[in-house]
Amino acid sequence: MHGYDARANERLHDQAAALVDLLHHDTAYPAGSRVLEAGCGVGAQTVTLVARSPEARFTSVDVSAESIAEARRRTRGAPNVEFVQADIFALPFAPASFDHVFVCFVLEHIARPVQALRALTGLVRPGGSVTVVEGDHGSAYFHPDSAAAQEAIRCQVELQRRAGGDSEIGRRIYPLMIESGVAGVEVSPRMVYVDASRPDLVDGFTHKTFTAMVEGVRDQALAAGLIVPERFDAGIEALYGTDVFCYTFFKGVGHRPAA
Numbered sequence: 466m467h468g469y470d471a472r473a474n475e476r477l478h479d480q481a482a483a484l485v486d487l488l489h490h491d492t493a494y495p496a497g498s499r500v501l502e503a504g505c506g507v508g509a510q511t512v513t514l515v516a517r518s519p520e521a522r523f524t525s526v527d528v529s530a531e532s533i534a535e536a537r538r539r540t541r542g543a544p545n546v547e548f549v550q551a552d553i554f555a556l557p558f559a560p561a562s563f564d565h566v567f568v569c570f571v572l573e574h575i576a577r578p579v580q581a582l583r584a585l586t587g588l589v590r591p592g593g594s595v596t597v598v599e600g601d602h603g604s605a606y607f608h609p610d611s612a613a614a615q616e617a618i619r620c621q622v623e624l625q626r627r628a629g630g631d632s633e634i635g636r637r638i639y640p641l642m643i644e645s646g647v648a649g650v651e652v653s654p655r656m657v658y659v660d661a662s663r664p665d666l667v668d669g670f671t672h673k674t675f676t677a678m679v680e681g682v683r684d685q686a687l688a689a690g691l692i693v694p695e696r697f698d699a700g701i702e703a704l705y706g707t708d709v710f711c712y713t714f715f716k717g718v719g720h721r722p723a724a
């Protein structure tokens with residue numbers, strides 16, 4: 466799931482476009498503040514962050530050089546962001562170098578999310594904010610329901626678990642942030658509700674984001690023997706055919722305790 470490929474790139478951008486208000490309407494950083502975006506990927510959130518806070522200065526990091534290159538291309542012209550290729554566990558910044566840190570869809574891929582968040586929080590000045598956004602695939606429900614679709618989704622969850630991640634991490638944001646030493650944590654669920662009256666979300670979320678993500682693990686799921694091809698394909702067809710689809714993201718905001 467890490468790194469850049471054209472399909473993931475397109476999916477993340479469709480997702481960002483469809484969800485921008487839901488996830489970002491309450492994220493804005495003051496003029497002159499220094500913001501660290503950890504795990505920026507191909508810049509799907511970066512474009513929104515820099516546009517919504519044009520006077521803040523962003524440093525967006527990712528371990529993948531290809532993703533950084535793509536993020537740089539996507540945000541070309543934005544004067545308030547610089548990109549750094551680095552690992553969250555070995556970032557080249559002094560403690561308290563930033564006023565705020567923003568992490569989106571990253572902890573779900575990391576085997577030691579508390580340690581990652583602790584490292585990131587240490588880079589924020591006392592009193593500075595820490596924002597974490599994650600999904601939770603266990604929160605997906607839909608109509609008509611489909612056992613095959615549920616099984617296809619479980620393949621994605623299981624493969625991510627085997628890779629050291631947790632695609633149901635959204636529900637753990639509060640305890641993770643507290644354990645990481647973040648104070649004043651408030652988590653808000655952000656539910657995406659999709660039906661035929663919202664064709665942009667049917668296309669941008671149900672199809673191009675969620676279903677495309679599950680469909681993307683087909684080869685791995687078959688190779689791992691988690692499911693047979695016919696069953697997986699029936700599940701994907703059912704997901705594309707849903708009339709109603711619900712999914713919940715979780716956004717946690719807290720701050721580094723004052724020294």
Ligand SMILES: C[S@@+](CC[C@H](N)C(=O)[O-])C[C@H]1O[C@@H](n2cnc3c(N)ncnc32)[C@H](O)[C@@H]1O
Pocket residue numbers: 467468477503504505506507508509510526527528529532551552553554568569570571574575
């Ligand atoms: C699913 S992408 C999310 C990208 C972006 N935040 C977004 O919302 O579109 C996860 C990103 O985390 C990055 N990542 C994973 N582990 C990392 C680590 N230890 N250090 C830095 N980046 C990491 C991956 O390279 C990938 O680009």
